[in-house]
Amino acid sequence: NAGVTQTPKFRILKIGQSMTLQCTQDMNHNYMYWYRQDPGMGLKLIYYSVGAGITDKGEVPNGYNVSRSTTEDFPLRLELAAPSQTSVYFCASSKIDRYHEQYFGPGTRLTVT
Amino acid sequence: RKEVEQDPGPFNVPEGATVAFNCTYSNSASQSFFWYRQDCRKEPKLLMSVYSSGNEDGRFTAQLNRASQYISLLIRDSKLSDSATYLCVGGDAGNMLTFGGGTRLMVKP
Numbered sequence: 001n002a003g004v005t006q007t008p009k010f011r012i013l014k015i016g017q018s019m020t021l022q023c024t025q026d027m028n029h030n031y032m033y034w035y036r037q038d039p040g041m042g043l044k045l046i047y048y049s050v051g052a053g054i055t056d057k058g059e060v061p062n063g064y065n066v067s068r069s070t071t072e073d074f075p076l077r078l079e080l081a082a083p084s085q086t087s088v089y090f091c092a093s094s095k096i097d098r099y100h101e102q103y104f105g106p107g108t109r110l111t112v113t
Numbered sequence: 114r115k116e117v118e119q120d121p122g123p124f125n126v127p128e129g130a131t132v133a134f135n136c137t138y139s140n141s142a143s144q145s146f147f148w149y150r151q152d153c154r155k156e157p158k159l160l161m162s163v164y165s166s167g168n169e170d171g172r173f174t175a176q177l178n179r180a181s182q183y184i185s186l187l188i189r190d191s192k193l194s195d196s197a198t199y200l201c202v203g204g205d206a207g208n209m210l211t212f213g214g215g216t217r218l219m220v221k222p
Binding site: 035040042090104 | 117121147155158159162200210212213215
């Protein structure tokens, strides 16, 4: 199993550009999450999904959109990129059980200039 | 007030030392707790879960004190490879995790 994969690994965007961060998991997990981590800070939840067709906002959703058309894929869309969105983005997944341990992808480092 | 608070460190310790990190949480409804390890420029990975009164895994011991709302992580016989950031994490009934800001550990020869 590959686990959670993310593409691209790195990206530089100009202010106002848009892009989609891809996330795929092959563990048949129902739950998927997008986090951002700013330098020296903890992870903040952007959006999450409890299953295909269901998404919900996390702590910092402004400027982002998500979709979940399949169990495996959970892309994150940035519209009109701003310098404040410069961060490392992690996708994660978990199964439904009382322990809900999360498995993370390797991250996407995004710089907006 | 942050929901999960940690001392950011860094904790600089010699090889072989014992080091302990504490973490406090403010949401009394938190049901489960975890310690994640994050190496520089890498993704977080689960180190160990903390349930009821705590648990031990090799050189690592995690304790939970619900009355005082704190979690601790003890690392014995520190290795150079233990150098990393340790994230204290609380989980609720809805599969949501709340991450602390992390405690940085540097183990020196």
